[in-house]
Amino acid sequence: MGTSANAVVVGGRGAAVPKDVDFANYFCTYAFLYHQKEMLSDRVRMDAYFNAIFENKRHFASKTVLDVGAGSGILAIWSAQAGARKVYAVEATKMSEHARALVKANNLQDVVEVIEGSMEEVTLPEKVDVIISEWMGYFLLRESMFDSVIHARDRWLKPTGVMYPSHARMWMAPIRTGIGDHKLGDYESAMDDWHNFVDETKTCYGVDMSTLTKPFSDEQRKYYLQTSLWNNLHPHQVIGTAAIIKEIDCLTATVADIEKVRSNFSLSITMEHTKLCGFGGWFDVHFRGRTEDPAEHEIELTTAPSVDYGTHWGQQVFLLHPPMHLSQGDDIKVSFLMSRSKENHRLMEVELGCEIHQHSGKLLAPFKNKYYIE
Numbered sequence: 001m002g003t004s005a006n007a008v009v010v011g012g013r014g015a016a017v018p019k020d021v022d023f024a025n026y027f028c029t030y031a032f033l034y035h036q037k038e039m040l041s042d043r044v045r046m047d048a049y050f051n052a053i054f055e056n057k058r059h060f061a062s063k064t065v066l067d068v069g070a071g072s073g074i075l076a077i078w079s080a081q082a083g084a085r086k087v088y089a090v091e092a093t094k095m096s097e098h099a100r101a102l103v104k105a106n107n108l109q110d111v112v113e114v115i116e117g118s119m120e121e122v123t124l125p126e127k128v129d130v131i132i133s134e135w136m137g138y139f140l141l142r143e144s145m146f147d148s149v150i151h152a153r154d155r156w157l158k159p160t161g162v163m164y165p166s167h168a169r170m171w172m173a174p175i176r177t178g179i180g181d182h183k184l185g186d187y188e189s190a191m192d193d194w195h196n197f198v199d200e201t202k203t204c205y206g207v208d209m210s211t212l213t214k215p216f217s218d219e220q221r222k223y224y225l226q227t228s229l230w231n232n233l234h235p236h237q238v239i240g241t242a243a244i245i246k247e248i249d250c251l252t253a254t255v256a257d258i259e260k261v262r263s264n265f266s267l268s269i270t271m272e273h274t275k276l277c278g279f280g281g282w283f284d285v286h287f288r289g290r291t292e293d294p295a296e297h298e299i300e301l302t303t304a305p306s307v308d309y310g311t312h313w314g315q316q317v318f319l320l321h322p323p324m325h326l327s328q329g330d331d332i333k334v335s336f337l338m339s340r341s342k343e344n345h346r347l348m349e350v351e352l353g354c355e356i357h358q359h360s361g362k363l364l365a366p367f368k369n370k371y372y373i374e
């Protein structure tokens with residue numbers, strides 16, 4: 001605290017931005033209750049953190065806890081209810097005022113201390129036994145908030161301390177288009193959506209938009225392909241094996257480990273006569289404690305495709321065009337590189353290439369594209 005408005009935000013190498021820009025771009029939405037409500041309403045997320053804390057009370061009872069990015073204060077309050085001696089709830093935005101009110105309304109003001117400030121600038125009076133945080137963005141690393149958790153861990157966690165969550169993984173699988181609520185999932189339906197919008201209205205508030213649709217040039221196609229899509233995939237849309245792209249041990253990971261994620265992996269098609277439309281990416285996190293001090297009950301929070309609504313994170317979809325007809329036994333070799341956008345270190349760019357080897361021995365034309373996770 002006490003730095004000028006234009007101080008630089010701690011981030012990965014070459015990723016620093018002035019603090020006021022970061023505040024306007026990133027933190028501002030978190031200052032509103034509607035945004036916190038979206039997270040508080042995510043049952044999968046809430047159940048996972050609730051169970052992680054209350055099924056592992058031993059890690060919290062009589063301990064000191066740091067909640068990095070406390071938001072409404074929910075994780076800090078649960079930690080106190082699980083028996084923590086002291087909880088420091090650090091929140092960068094004015095949401096801290098709501099958190100403080102909530103703490104008081106639940107009569108926990110003697111245990112939970114809400115501190116308004118950026119984690120990188122806050123000073124605590126002691127080191128802590130537990131760091132808890134919900135830092136995950138779309139496809140795990142969007143928002144780059146894990147940098148702040150790493151910073152907090154290196155500065156404030158005792159050598160014997162525990163991270164909640166303790167591990168995270170990124171996944172990717174081949175997908176086909178869906179039906180019903182899950183209609184979107186391939187490039188054609190994404191485009192139909194846009195074409196229909198223009199065809200049905202002819203003009204948009206008096207402006208002729210047809211030049212943006214037909215004829216659709218390769219240049220326009222490329223532009224549309226570049227944006228990866230947020231989607232809620234149905235498990236039936238997954239047409240092959242899923243691969244782990246990245247595994248993170250939250251106790252030891254460094255910013256250098258996560259600012260670039262590079263991986264080469266293979267995916268096998270497991271469905272007969274199907275159409276590959278792209279790739280779906282998601283993540284999971286685990287609450288496992290640490291090797292010398294494991295959780296009594298390991299809890300998993302997964303954002304994998306689900307028959308129900310799933311989570312507010314959904315999945316990140318990377319479309320390819322044209323779709324490819326594939327069948328069981330065909331093999332896809334994927335090269336994946338995710339890095340931070342140079343303009344905004346909280347957004348991601350993905351370079352994805354694939355080579356498809358058909359069961360018959362035929363090699364299909366390789367595909368390569370660059371996507372943005374905005």
Ligand SMILES: C[S@@+](CC[C@H](N)C(=O)[O-])C[C@H]1O[C@@H](n2cnc3c(N)ncnc32)[C@H](O)[C@@H]1O
Nearest residue numbers: 030039069070071090091092117118119134148
């Ligand atoms: C995903 S929300 C989680 C909120 C709450 N912990 C929960 O689980 O409902 C992340 C919160 O962390 C805050 N935050 C992100 N980076 C921060 C930092 N470096 N210092 C303090 N707060 C931060 C954001 O303002 C936001 O309220």
